[in-house]
Amino acid sequence: MExxxxxxxxxxxxxxxxxQKICLHKLQASPLPNPKSELWRxxxxxxxxxxxxxxxxEKDSKFDIPxxxxxxxxxxxxxxxxxxxxxxxxxxxxxxxxxxxxxKYIKEQITFFKQNENWSDLLNLSLSCKNNILxxxxxxxxxxxxxxxxxxxxxxxxxxxxxxxxxxNCAIELLQVNxxxxxxxxxxxxxxxxxxxxxxxxxxxxxxENRSNLxxxxxxxxxxxxxxxxxxxxxxxxxxxxEISIKQSAGNAKTNIKGxxxxxxDEQISTYTKIEFNGPNGFLDQINKSLADDKSHxxxxxxxxxxxxxxxxxxxxxxxxxxxxxxxxxxTKPQLEIIAxxxxxxxxxxxxxLNEEELFYMRTRGITLTEASKLQLSSYFQEIISFIPIxxxxxxxxxxxxxxx
Amino acid sequence: xxxxxKESDPILEVENLSxxxxxxPILKGVSLTVYPGEIHAIMGRxxxxxxxxxxxxxxxxxxxxxxxDIKFLGANxxxxxxxxxxxxxxxxxxxxxxxxxxxxxxxxxxxSTNARRKFLNKEELDTFDFEELVxxxxxxxxxxxxxxxxxxxxxxxxxxxxxxxxxQMALLEPKIAILDETDSGLDIDAxxxxxxxxxxxxxxxxxxxxxTHYQRLLDEIKPNYVHVMSDGQIIKTGESDLALELEEKGxxxxxxxxxxx
Numbered sequence: 001m002e003x004x005x006x007x008x009x010x011x012x013x014x015x016x017x018x019x020q021k022i023c024l025h026k027l028q029a030s031p032l033p034n035p036k037s038e039l040w041r042x043x044x045x046x047x048x049x050x051x052x053x054x055x056x057x058e059k060d061s062k063f064d065i066p067x068x069x070x071x072x073x074x075x076x077x078x079x080x081x082x083x084x085x086x087x088x089x090x091x092x093x094x095x096x097x098x099x100x101x102x103x104k105y106i107k108e109q110i111t112f113f114k115q116n117e118n119w120s121d122l123l124n125l126s127l128s129c130k131n132n133i134l135x136x137x138x139x140x141x142x143x144x145x146x147x148x149x150x151x152x153x154x155x156x157x158x159x160x161x162x163x164x165x166x167x168x169n170c171a172i173e174l175l176q177v178n179x180x181x182x183x184x185x186x187x188x189x190x191x192x193x194x195x196x197x198x199x200x201x202x203x204x205x206x207x208x209e210n211r212s213n214l215x216x217x218x219x220x221x222x223x224x225x226x227x228x229x230x231x232x233x234x235x236x237x238x239x240x241x242x243e244i245s246i247k248q249s250a251g252n253a254k255t256n257i258k259g260x261x262x263x264x265x266d267e268q269i270s271t272y273t274k275i276e277f278n279g280p281n282g283f284l285d286q287i288n289k290s291l292a293d294d295k296s297h298x299x300x301x302x303x304x305x306x307x308x309x310x311x312x313x314x315x316x317x318x319x320x321x322x323x324x325x326x327x328x329x330x331x332t333k334p335q336l337e338i339i340a341x342x343x344x345x346x347x348x349x350x351x352x353x354l355n356e357e358e359l360f361y362m363r364t365r366g367i368t369l370t371e372a373s374k375l376q377l378s379s380y381f382q383e384i385i386s387f388i389p390i391x392x393x394x395x396x397x398x399x400x401x402x403x404x405x
Numbered sequence: 406x407x408x409x410x411k412e413s414d415p416i417l418e419v420e421n422l423s424x425x426x427x428x429x430p431i432l433k434g435v436s437l438t439v440y441p442g443e444i445h446a447i448m449g450r451x452x453x454x455x456x457x458x459x460x461x462x463x464x465x466x467x468x469x470x471x472x473x474d475i476k477f478l479g480a481n482x483x484x485x486x487x488x489x490x491x492x493x494x495x496x497x498x499x500x501x502x503x504x505x506x507x508x509x510x511x512x513x514x515x516x517s518t519n520a521r522r523k524f525l526n527k528e529e530l531d532t533f534d535f536e537e538l539v540x541x542x543x544x545x546x547x548x549x550x551x552x553x554x555x556x557x558x559x560x561x562x563x564x565x566x567x568x569x570x571x572x573q574m575a576l577l578e579p580k581i582a583i584l585d586e587t588d589s590g591l592d593i594d595a596x597x598x599x600x601x602x603x604x605x606x607x608x609x610x611x612x613x614x615x616x617t618h619y620q621r622l623l624d625e626i627k628p629n630y631v632h633v634m635s636d637g638q639i640i641k642t643g644e645s646d647l648a649l650e651l652e653e654k655g656x657x658x659x660x661x662x663x664x665x666x
């Protein structure tokens with residue numbers, strides 16, 4: 001109940017938006033997720049409690065880490081910093097959703113929310129004030145790459161919400177970056193609606209500083225013939241959860257996901273994915289990698305749901321994990337729920353350590369053990385990083401990761 | 406020829422070497438001396454310890470030396486790390502070269518070459534200078550430049566992997582090269598390219614140990630000595646004719662030989 005009190009004491013009832021009121025009402029019945037539920041049983045309770053400890057911050061706050069320099073060809077938006085955009089060009093348009101459009105869409109989504117499954121979204125929408133919700137409608141072709149940033153400031157809990165409608169036949173590249181400052185909590189919820197024949201290459205890169213926390217939720221609805229490609233990377237958070245929910249509303253759509261989480265020290269980072277096929281001929285190719293070092297804990301739970309209507313679904317989910325220390329822990333559980341009888345579905349999980357034969361091979365070529373380990377990790381990371389739509393000159397992620405590992 | 410070779414000091418001396426892995430003895434007192442300019446062939450059944458011997462000389466961490474010494478250029482290298490052995494001039498050509506996805510072959514070769522050059526007090530090469538050097542060496546194994554931009558050994562055919570091994574040998578210019586079944590999986594043309602590459606790289610100052618099952622490689626590269634291994638020991642040493650005899654009589658002949666001795 002504390003969190004509800006905190007939100008309420010932060011604002012008077014009159015200042016709450018209708019969505020905030022609805023979500024608060026839903027949370028009131030049980031303010032925290034059930035720790036015994038499948039989706040929360042592995043979540044570190046004290047870390048989740050630490051997430052909620054910070055005071056709620058709704059103000060625009062300048063982030064005191066400089067973002068990488070923006071190139072002229074990229075559109076950059078920072079949620080919360082009086083973000084305004086209206087671009088109507090010859091081939092494309094990017095406009096903000098009206099309040100009505102936003103409210104209507106979010107309300108629709110909330111009706112499907114379940115307490116444990118969507119607790120992060122309920123929290124986010126209870127916390128997010130108008131200024132911290134960005135809604136975009138994107139249309140047309142030859143759209144420049146887009147970068148959208150969310151950040152949490154020191155000693156505060158920030159909530160940011162992003163809603164994107166991708167209109168018919170539209171294709172975009174979007175990099176979403178979530179940054180956590182020292183001792184901070186960021187709640188980020190993202191909603192995508194991909195209309196027919198649209199496609200998106202979506203990158204999600206989240207990294208924090210000491211003791212920063214993240215609840216990152218991603219909800220995607222794919223209409224027919226749409227393609228959703230997601231490359232994600234989460235690292236350097238005391239506690240982070242990445243919850244992905246993708247629904248192919250009428251099947252006949254393609255989803256490709258390549259995600260990775262890296263944990264060190266006593267960090268806990270988890271990824272939960274739920275992919276639902278609500279029509280025939282759906283396609284999914286998913287790989288999730290975890291790398292756990294020191295005393296850290298990495299979790300992956302994925303479910304693929306193929307009801308009777310989803311005939312001829314072709315889905316694959318693979319969890320590959322690298323355990324670098326005897327004290328680190330990895331939990332992984334890829335799952336399939338199949339009712340349809342004419343489908344091609346597979347899933348699997350592996351947990352291993354650095355490959356000794358590969359290391360030996362490199363060492364017999366004069367490369368030191370440290371360098372050989374770095375090369376091997378670089379090879380492990382590469383598959384995921386190359387899938388993230390990110391400009392190499394601005395974001396040298398691989399170097400950043402290798403230097404920190 | 407032999408007496409000329411033995412005027413200089415040996416490159417490699419393996420003295421009564423015994424080794425085990427997981428407390429299982431694999432090598433049981435192997436002795437072998439290689440002088441500059443010499444080519445040695447080691448033959449034997451699968452599982453007799455040939456590949457283990459090569460890995461132990463290269464410093465594989467999974468094996469424990471329980472007795473004996475390995476000396477390289479007169480110095481005991483039992484406790485040297487694999488990278489130190491490589492930098493000082495020991496090369497192991499793998500039977501199954503490892504794939505390293507995501508690491509470009511060019512960068513891998515450059516890092517390896519520079520590690521060896523640093524040891525030799527030679528100037529390390531930047532990408533441009535290295536490209537010049539590698540172009541020259543690619544000729545030796547008739548490899549296309551396109552192989553350099555691919556990940557190390559990833560998607561290479563068996564023959565391409567073996568040629569890539571010889572390319573590495575050419576770049577590292579080792580004092581001694583141990584080639585573990587470099588001929589396996591090669592067609593006749595590829596075998597000739599690889600054998601010709603090995604001959605071009607080796608000289609009167611270097612030593613070569615060929616581990617093989619087949620005479621066909623030894624037809625291309627004539628060894629000075631042939632050693633037959635069985636159950637972790639060298640049970641017979643002879644000149645190149647020994648390989649022919651083995652080809653003719655099969656390994657059963659060595660079984661009889663063990664019984665007789």
